Amino acid sequence: MIHQIYPQVSHDFQYELNKDMQIAAAHFIPHEAAGKCAQMHGHTYFVNITVAGNELDDSGFLVNFQQLKKIVHGKFDHTLMNDHKDMFNNVNANDFPTTEVVARKIAEIVQAHLDTLPNRPTCVQVFVRESPTSYVVYRPKAGKQ
């Protein structure tokens, strides 16, 4: 994204990788306080995932860029977020597909993948822009999602 400067996350890792992707998806927020957002509507989400670590794998990668795209973009692009029952529900606010929760869920998906890699990198930040004027930054706490 040329038009975007991302918030920086401080860490002590030697390598930091950032992967951008755009996700076209619909959602609705099942709560009366959401106003218009309680109705189904769509966004083109701009997502930036930051992964850091000190070790590279056998290919010289911290994590494969294509794999990151596959597990996040491949899951959500051209879908209704609310349909992902493994991620979101209409019961707990902590699991409504708000931008905040979408960012956290992406971090969880990414970290679950990173945990399978021999070099064990860490997802240190997920940035999700929902509209030209609104974005969220999620930073997992060390050792806790």
Ligand SMILES: [Zn+2]
């Ligand atoms: Zn929305």
